[in-house]
Amino acid sequence: MQLSKHFQLKEFTKSQIAARNGINNTPHSGDVKNLENLCYEILEPVRAKFDEKPVIINSGFRCLEVNRLLGSSDSSQHTKGQACDFEIAGVPNIKVAYWVQANVDFDQLILEFWNPESGDGNIGWIHVSYNEKGSNRKQVLTFDGKKYTNGLPDMKWHKGEVVE
Secondary structure, rough: EEEOOOEEHHHHHHHHHHHHHHHOOOOOOHHHHHHHHHHHHHHHHHHHHHOOOOOEEEOOOOOOHHHHOOOOOOOOHHHHEEEEEEOOOOOOOOHHHHHHHHHHOOOEEEOOOOOHHOOOOOOOOEEEEEOOOOOOOEEEEEEEEEEEEEEEOOOEOOEEEEEE
16 A cells, blocks of 8 residues: 555554564554655655655554564554654765754654764664644654653754765
């Protein structure tokens, strides 16, 4: 099933944990509508901005059982189809996160497992969520693997590009 021009439902429901444990990770119709909103409001604009490079979905919809096996909260927006974790090969996650923060409506944006000392701009991933009901919090966090901090890390900028 096509959710938007560049995204298919199967990208958001694939799960090794579900497959290994024989769990049906199929979203309900309301969850699918939330995934469509996430695609149209955030992921399609991201893809358009970054030269049509594929947006790789690392984790999308998670049924409650899969979510629990991952150790995530029952209130996770992944269980409602409102969140995904993604990256774009060859584009630093921090650059994408800064663009999302400045250009689209979102509920939560987390730069996850960010480690500037690694020298790898694609280490970790970006978690983003969207709530159609208009109550998007615009919460921005960075998670270094141990703790969450408010906002994105400072980066040097030159002509709109991250200077590393």
